[in-house]
Amino acid sequence: xxxxxxxxxxxxxxxxxxxxxxxxxxxxxxxxxxxxxxxxxxxxxxxxxxxxxxxxxxxxxxxxxxxxxxxxxxxxxxxxxxxxxxxxxxxxxxxxxxxxxxxxxxxxxxxxxxxxxxxxxxxxxxxxxxxxxxxxxxxxxxxxxxxxxxxxxxxxxxxxxxxxxxxxxxxxxxxxxxxxxxxxxxxxxxxxxxxxxxxxxxxxxxxxxxxxxxxxxxxxxxxxxxxxxxxxxxxxxxxxxxxxxxxxxxxxxxxxxxx
Amino acid sequence: xxxxxxxxxxxxxxxxxxxxxxxxxxxxxxxxxxxxxxxxxxxxxxxxxxxxxxxxxxxxxxxxxxxxxxxxxxxxxxxxxxxxxxxxxxxxxxxxxxxxxxxxxxxxxxxxxxxxxxxxxxxxxxxxxxxxxxxxxxxxxxxxxxxxxxxxxxxxxxxxxxxxxxxxxxxxxxxxxxxxxxxxxxxxxxxxxxxxxxxxxxxxxxxxxxxxxxxxxxxxxxxxxxxxxxxxxxxxxxxxxxxxxxxxxxxxxxxxxxxxxxxxxxxxxxxxxxxxxxxxxxxxxxxxxxxxxxxxxxxxxxxxxxxxxxxxxxxxxxxxxxxxxxxxxxxxxxxxxxxxxxxxxxxxxxxxxxxxxxxxxxxxxxxxxxxxxxxxxxxxxxxxxxxxxxxxxxxxxxxxxxxxxxxxxxxxxxxxxxxxxxxxxxxxxxxxxxxxxxxxxxxxxxxxxxxxxxxxxxxxxxxxxxxxxxxxxxxxxxxxxxxxxxxxxxxxxxxxxxxxxxxxxxxxxxxxxxxxxxxxxxxxxxxxxxxxxxxxxxxxxxxxxxxxxxxxxxxxxxxxxxxxxxxxxxxxxxxxxxxxxxxxxxxxxxxxxxxxxxxxxxxxxxxxxxxxxxx
Numbered sequence: 058x059x060x061x062x063x064x065x066x067x068x069x070x071x072x073x074x075x076x077x078x079x080x081x082x083x084x085x086x087x088x089x090x091x092x093x094x095x096x097x098x099x100x101x102x103x104x105x106x107x108x109x110x111x112x113x114x115x116x117x118x119x120x121x122x123x124x125x126x127x128x129x130x131x132x133x134x135x136x137x138x139x140x141x142x143x144x145x146x147x148x149x150x151x152x153x154x155x156x157x158x159x160x161x162x163x164x165x166x167x168x169x170x171x172x173x174x175x176x177x178x179x180x181x182x183x184x185x186x187x188x189x190x191x192x193x194x195x196x197x198x199x200x201x202x203x204x205x206x207x208x209x210x211x212x213x214x215x216x217x218x219x220x221x222x223x224x225x226x227x228x229x230x231x232x233x234x235x236x237x238x239x240x241x242x243x244x245x246x247x248x249x250x251x252x253x254x255x256x257x258x259x260x261x262x263x264x265x266x267x268x269x270x271x272x273x274x275x276x277x278x279x280x281x282x283x284x285x286x287x288x289x290x291x292x293x294x295x296x297x298x299x300x301x302x303x304x305x306x307x308x309x310x311x312x313x314x315x316x
Numbered sequence: 317x318x319x320x321x322x323x324x325x326x327x328x329x330x331x332x333x334x335x336x337x338x339x340x341x342x343x344x345x346x347x348x349x350x351x352x353x354x355x356x357x358x359x360x361x362x363x364x365x366x367x368x369x370x371x372x373x374x375x376x377x378x379x380x381x382x383x384x385x386x387x388x389x390x391x392x393x394x395x396x397x398x399x400x401x402x403x404x405x406x407x408x409x410x411x412x413x414x415x416x417x418x419x420x421x422x423x424x425x426x427x428x429x430x431x432x433x434x435x436x437x438x439x440x441x442x443x444x445x446x447x448x449x450x451x452x453x454x455x456x457x458x459x460x461x462x463x464x465x466x467x468x469x470x471x472x473x474x475x476x477x478x479x480x481x482x483x484x485x486x487x488x489x490x491x492x493x494x495x496x497x498x499x500x501x502x503x504x505x506x507x508x509x510x511x512x513x514x515x516x517x518x519x520x521x522x523x524x525x526x527x528x529x530x531x532x533x534x535x536x537x538x539x540x541x542x543x544x545x546x547x548x549x550x551x552x553x554x555x556x557x558x559x560x561x562x563x564x565x566x567x568x569x570x571x572x573x574x575x576x577x578x579x580x581x582x583x584x585x586x587x588x589x590x591x592x593x594x595x596x597x598x599x600x601x602x603x604x605x606x607x608x609x610x611x612x613x614x615x616x617x618x619x620x621x622x623x624x625x626x627x628x629x630x631x632x633x634x635x636x637x638x639x640x641x642x643x644x645x646x647x648x649x650x651x652x653x654x655x656x657x658x659x660x661x662x663x664x665x666x667x668x669x670x671x672x673x674x675x676x677x678x679x680x681x682x683x684x685x686x687x688x689x690x691x692x693x694x695x696x697x698x699x700x701x702x703x704x705x706x707x708x709x710x711x712x713x714x715x716x717x718x719x720x721x722x723x724x725x726x727x728x729x730x731x732x733x734x735x736x737x738x739x740x741x742x743x744x745x746x747x748x749x750x751x752x753x754x755x756x757x758x759x760x761x762x763x764x765x766x767x768x769x770x771x772x773x774x775x776x777x778x779x780x781x782x783x784x785x786x787x788x789x790x791x792x793x794x795x796x797x798x799x800x801x802x803x804x805x806x807x808x809x810x811x812x813x814x815x816x817x818x819x820x821x822x823x824x825x826x827x828x829x830x831x832x833x834x835x836x837x838x839x840x841x842x843x844x845x846x847x848x849x850x851x852x853x854x855x856x857x858x859x860x861x862x863x864x865x866x867x868x869x870x871x872x873x874x875x876x877x878x879x880x881x882x883x884x885x886x887x888x889x890x891x892x893x894x895x896x897x898x899x900x901x902x903x904x905x906x907x908x909x910x911x912x913x914x915x916x917x918x919x920x921x922x923x924x925x926x927x928x929x930x931x
Contacts, residue, residue: 074775085768104777113768120765143766146657150765153536156527188790195794199801258525 625654
C-alpha cells in the first residue's frame with residue numbers, strides 16, 4: 058500500500074469521525090438524545106477515545122435521564138483530562154440528581170500523598186513528560202561519562218526523579234483503579250458470592266464503587282465510606298477502559314431491603 | 317299475685333337494663349375512631365404525641381396525613397391494646413401515640429386521620445394546633461458536669477434523665493430543616509440535616525443504609541462546619557443523651573416553581589441489652605419532604621451577569637510598566653455568597669485601542685461558619701495598541717440582591733494606563749475575542765448543566781504501528797545508546813592509555829591492511845616481511861624495528877609455538893629475504909601463496925597466544 062493511499066485513508070477516516078461527532082451534536086441540540094447517544098457510542102466503539110466525546114455522550118445520557126451511564130462517561134472524560142471543567146461541573150450536577158449523591162471512592166492514600174499533581178494533568182502530559190525526562194536522564198549520563206562536569210550528577214538525579222514520578226503517574230492513569238457505577242436502585246451487595254448470602258448493604262442508581270476483586274461473575278466493591286461487599290458485575294457499568302456501552306441493560310437482580 | 321307479677325316485671329326490666337347497659341359501649345358509641353393530643357399546649361420545637369383510638373374487629377391504619385410544618389413520626393411510640401366483648405362480638409380497642417413536632421410558632425391544622433375498620437373507612441375530627449414560642453429552658457449542665465454529679469454554676473438544675481427503658485424510637489432521630497421556604501432563582505438555601513444517635517452503654521447501633529434527601533432542581537454545595545452554632549456534639553432530648561452530627565448543604569435552585577427536597581431515610585439495626593437479654597430492632601427513620609417555592613428573578617438590565625446574592629466587587633488593571641503591544645492583566649474579583657458557576661463575565665464596551673482576550677476564571681472557596689462564601693476571579697489579558705496615556709473604559713457588574721429584591725449595578729473603572737512605546741516597530745497582529753465577549757447563553761439555569769463542547773481537530777482512534785512503538789522505543793533506545801556509547805568511550809580510553817592493548821588491538825588491522833595492499837606495493841616481498849615481523853612485535857609488545865628471521869624464530873620458540881608454525885613462518889620470511897637480496901621479485905602465484913600462508917600463520921599465532929592467555 059503506497060504512502061499516498063495510506064495518507065488518504067487516514068484523512069478520510071478522520072473526516073468520517075468528525076462528521077459523526079457533528080451529527081451527534083446536532084441531534085443533541087435538537088433534543089434527540091437517543092440518536093445522539095447512539096452516534097457517540099459508535100465513536101467510542103471505534104476507539105475514538107477523546108474526553109470531548111465522553112463529555113458529550115455523558116451530557117446526552119444526562120439529558121435523557123440515564124444518570125448511571127452519564128456518571129460513568131463523565132468519569133471517563135475526567136480520567137483522560139482531569140482539568141475539564143465542563144465534566145467536573147456536570148458530574149457534580151448529575152451526582153446531585155441521584156438518590157444518595159455518594160462521593161467517589163478515594164484512591165489509595167499513598168497515591169494522593171506521593172503523586173499530588175496526578176489529578177491535575179492529562180494522561181498524555183504525564184506520559185510524554187516521563188519519556189522526555191527518561192531520555193534526558195540518559196543524555197545527561199552520557200555527557201557525564203564523556204565530560205564529568207559539575208552538577209551533572211544532580212541534573213541526572215533530578216531527571217531520574219521526574220521520570221519515575223511522571224512515569225508512575227502515567228502508569229496509574231493507563232491502568233487506573235477500576236471504578237464502576239451502579240445501574241439500578243436497590244442493588245444488593247452481599248457478604249459473599251452467592252444469592253443466599255446475606256445482604257450487607259444496597260447500592261442505588263449512580264453510586265460509584267471501586268472494584269477490588271472478581272470471582273465467577275461477581276465483583277467485590279467498596280464505596281466511599283469504606284463499606285465493602287460482593288455484587289454481580291452485571292449490576293454495574295465499568296468506567297474502564299475497556300469502555301462498555303452504558304446503554305446496555307440487563308435484568309436487575311431481585312431487590313429487597315436489607316435486614 | 318299482682319305484687320308477684322309486678323315484682324317479676326320489675327325484675328325482667330331490671331335485667332334488660334343491665335344487659336342494655338352492658339352492651340351499651342357497642343351500641344351507644346357511634347364513633348369508632350378519635351384523635352387527640354396528649355398535651356394542652358404545644359410549643360415550637362417541643363415534641364408531643366398525637367393519640368389515635370380505634371375500635372373494631374379488624375383495624376387497618378391509621379393513615380397519617382402529611383402536613384406542612386408538622387413533623388409526625390411514622391411508627392407509634394405509644395401502644396395500648398385491649399379487647400372486650402360487645403353485641404357485635406369481640407372488639408379490639410387500639411390506641412396509638414405518634415410523636416410529632418412543630419418547629420415554628422403559628423397554627424397548624426391536623427386533617428382527619430383515616431382508619432379502616434371492618435372494611436369501612438372512618439375519619440377523625442380535624443385538630444387545630446396552636447403552637448406557641450418555646451419557653452426558655454433551664455440551663456442544662458454539660459455532660460462532664462453530670463458525670464461528676466455536680467454542675468459548676470449556681471443553677472442546680474439537672475437535666476431530666478429518663479428512667480424508662482430505651483425503645484427503638486429513641487435510638488436514632490433525624491431532623492431536616494431549611495432556612496427559608498421561599499427563594500429566588502439561584503439564591504442560596506441552607507439545608508441542615510441533624511443526625512442524633514443515642515449514647516447508651518446497653519445500646520449498639522449499626523447503620524445499614526442511608527438515603528440522603530433528593531434535591532432535584534438544585535445545585536448542591538456542601539458546607540463544612542466543625543461545630544454547629546452553640547451546640548455541643550452531645551445533647552439531651554426527652555431524657556436521653558444523643559450524639560449529634562450536623563450536615564449542612566447549600567442549595568441553589570436552578571428552576572422556578574415548587575421544588576421538593578425529598579425525605580432523608582435511615583436504615584439500621586440496633587441491639588439493646590447484652591448477653592441473654594438482648595433485643596434486636598430494625599430501625600427505619602425518615603424525615604418529611606420539604607417544599608420550597610422558587611421565584612423567578614424580575615426583569616433586569618442587560619448588564620446582569622447571572623449573579624444572585626450579596627457581593628463585593630473589585631477590579632484591578634495592570635501592574636508595573638505597560639508596553640505597547642505587550643499584554644497586561646485586568647483582574648475582576650467577586651466575593652460573596654451565591655452560585656459562582658452561574659456568574660458570567662461582564663460586558664466590555666468602547667475599548668478602542670485595546671485588544672481583549674477571553675478571560676480565564678478561577679473559583680476559590682472561603683471557609684465561613686454561616687454560609688458558603690467564595691471568591692471568583694476573571695483574569696483578562698488586555699493589550700494596548702498604542703502608546704501614551706490611555707484609558708480603559710469603565711464597565712458594569714450587575715447582580716441581583718435577593719434581600720433587597722433589586723438589581724445592584726457596580727461600576728468599575730475607568731482605568732488609566734501609561735503605555736511605553738514598543739521598541740519593535742514591526743506591524744503587529746492582535747487577536748481580539750470580539751466586541752461582545754459575553755459567552756453564548758449557558759444551559760445552567762434551565763438544566764443545571766454546561767453545554768456540550770465542539771472539536772476543532774481531527775478525530776481518530778489511537779494509531780497503531782510505528783506510533784504505538786514510540787513509547788517502548790523511547791524507553792529502550794536511550795539505554796542501548798548509552799551502553800554503546802559507554803563501551804566505545806571505554807575502548808577509546810584504553811587505546812589511548814594502554815600501549816600494549818593499543819598495539820594488540822591494531823595488530824590484526826595493520827597486518828590485514830598490509831597484506832591487502834601487497835599486490836600494489838612497489839616491493840611486495842619487503843612489505844610481506846614487515847607485515848609478519850611487525851605483527852609478532854605488536855602482539856608481544858616488543859620493538860619491531862630491525863627484527864630478522866632469526867629473531868622471529870627465537871621469539872616463536874620462546875612463546876612455545878608449535879614447530880610447524882615456526883617452520884611456516886621461517887619459510888615465508890626466508891622466501892621474502894631471498895626475493896629482497898637476490899633481486900628477483902616474487903611471482904604473482906608465489907606472492908599469493910605466501911600471503912595466504914602468512915594469513916594462516918598470523919591467525920594460528922594469535923590462537924596460540926590466546927590459549928596461553930597472552931591476548
